[in-house]
Amino acid sequence: GLSPVEGAAHSVVTIRGEGFSTVPAENAVLIGSRACDVTASSGREIVCKVPYNSALSPLPLSLEVAGMGKALATEIVFSHRLAVHEMLPFPANGSLGGGTELLILGDGFSDSASDMSVLVGAAPCRVTFTNASMLHCQTGALPTNASSADLQVAVHVGYKTAECDASCSFSYSEALT
Structure with missing residues (x-):
């Protein structure tokens, strides 16, 4: 899951799941087409800073763990707060x-x-x-x-x-x- 699902650029979001790397740099998170800067991670949680994106519609979140491939099976979206x-x-x-x-x-x-x-x-x-x-x-x-x-x-x-x-x-x- 994702918390919160709406926020401002440079705010922090938490992604919860399983199979994440404990090394932050090994978790590549994108919100839309922009990288979400991973600041902390554990096997079940990733914390990242939301990138600026001018898109108005909800943006898909994707996650790839080095050597493991895509880590999220469900569609998660994030909306920028205006x-x-x-x-x-x-x-x-x-x-x-x-x-x-x-x-x-x-x-x-x-x-x-x-x-x-x-x-x-x-x-x-x-x-x-x-x-x-x-x-x-x-x-x-x-x-x-x-x-x-x-x-x-x-x-x-x-x-x-x-x-x-x-x-x-x-x-x-x-x-x-």
């Missing part, structure tokens, strides 16, 4: 006309701005930079007749929406216009 941990400035507010730069820190983001979208309420926030754990975006103007206070900031990678572990709200302010 989350927002912090948004700056805090509290987040800006001009009705847009143009406020937001820095959003989290996990599971894509390295490609074309994979990312951010909405402040209904207004797009133009992504100007992104990597696996950080993105910058520039707020758009407040749409006509839209509410201006405590708007939800939604971060999307493809079809997935990030979970918010912190405050993910933004307010447009006439005083800042």
Whole structure:
């Protein structure tokens, strides 16, 4: 089995089973097509660090033990967690006309701005930079007749929406216009 089945890049997962090598380097673990860095192992358990992978769908986990071949008979999958941990400035507010730069820190983001979208309420926030754990975006103007206070900031990678572990709200302010 695998625990946990969802997590962030560089988090630790534990694989339980039988027939593993007690020498960490003799256990080759892949999550998708990327190596999971094995940090500890016993005959029944392997601990490894999750690699960054921009794939959104659950990724298959495969394991090969040196001299033994594949060690897992069942299909095990791992999903990268998409989350927002912090948004700056805090509290987040800006001009009705847009143009406020937001820095959003989290996990599971894509390295490609074309994979990312951010909405402040209904207004797009133009992504100007992104990597696996950080993105910058520039707020758009407040749409006509839209509410201006405590708007939800939604971060999307493809079809997935990030979970918010912190405050993910933004307010447009006439005083800042």
